[in-house]
Amino acid sequence: MKRSFQIDMPKVETFDKNLVIKQATEVFHDKGYNATSMQDLVDATGLNRSSIYNSFENKHNLFLECLNSYQEFYKEQLNDKLLKASNALEAIDNLFELYLNDIIKEKNNKGCLIVNCKSEMANHDKPITQFLVNNQNLMIDILEDIVDRGQNELLINKKMTAKAYALYLYSSIQGFRMTSILTNNKQELQSIIKTIKQTLI
Structure with missing residues (x-):
């Protein structure tokens, strides 16, 4: 058979x-x-x-x-903006411009998917938490490199270390994205960006 x-x-x-x-x-x-x-x-x-x-x-x-795809999209956008910057302050301007343009274009004011995920799921789901930690560390490293460059260019003060300012910028960006859920008034958001930058100069 x-x-x-x-x-x-x-x-x-x-x-x-x-x-x-x-x-x-x-x-x-x-x-x-x-x-x-x-x-x-x-x-x-x-x-x-x-x-x-x-x-x-x-x-x-x-x-x-979806989170990984969203992250990759913004990494590409961010890298493009940073490559066009002639100095550290311009890099920070370009970074906030990227977020601001997204906020102004967004009709429903949904905020950032990753920031929203952090408020909804952080510390409740191990794989998601690990993704969020990795994303946070990546952004802080990028910001630290920018600040370090700015301090070497004498464009950013040295009252605090590059790492401390990177943490400040990261938390400011998170707050900026959360604030934008309730307002997309361009003048108000630009005022927030200006205030954040003043701390560095």
Whole structure:
């Protein structure tokens, strides 16, 4: 009697994964992680539940992919802005300009997905917390390099260390993004940026 052997073929995704992640990111950004249902994700992506589970396993993994995609997008935008800066203060200006332009363009004032995630899920979910810690450390390192450059250029004072000013800038950016949820008044937001910069000069 002949034995038949069945080879399990890998599942082939027949959709644009990057597009699905983008669509899911919009839902998570609008509603937050906990308030987003699988049905919300089905409606937004046009995929059925089995396709979502086969590709991402669960809502949690999909959310992590959305966070990583969101982070990569802003890293590219930030790197582009920083490369165009001729000095450290201009780099800080460009950084805030990136956030300010996003705030002004955003009609629903949703804030930053990562900042929102931090307020919703930090210290309640280990993989998410680790992502947030890594993202925070990355940003602080970038800011410390900018401040160190500015102090060497004699454009930023040395009343505090580059690390201390980097922490100050990071917390200021976080507050700036949270404030923008309730106001997108350009003049008011520019005033906040000016005040933050005055501490450094």
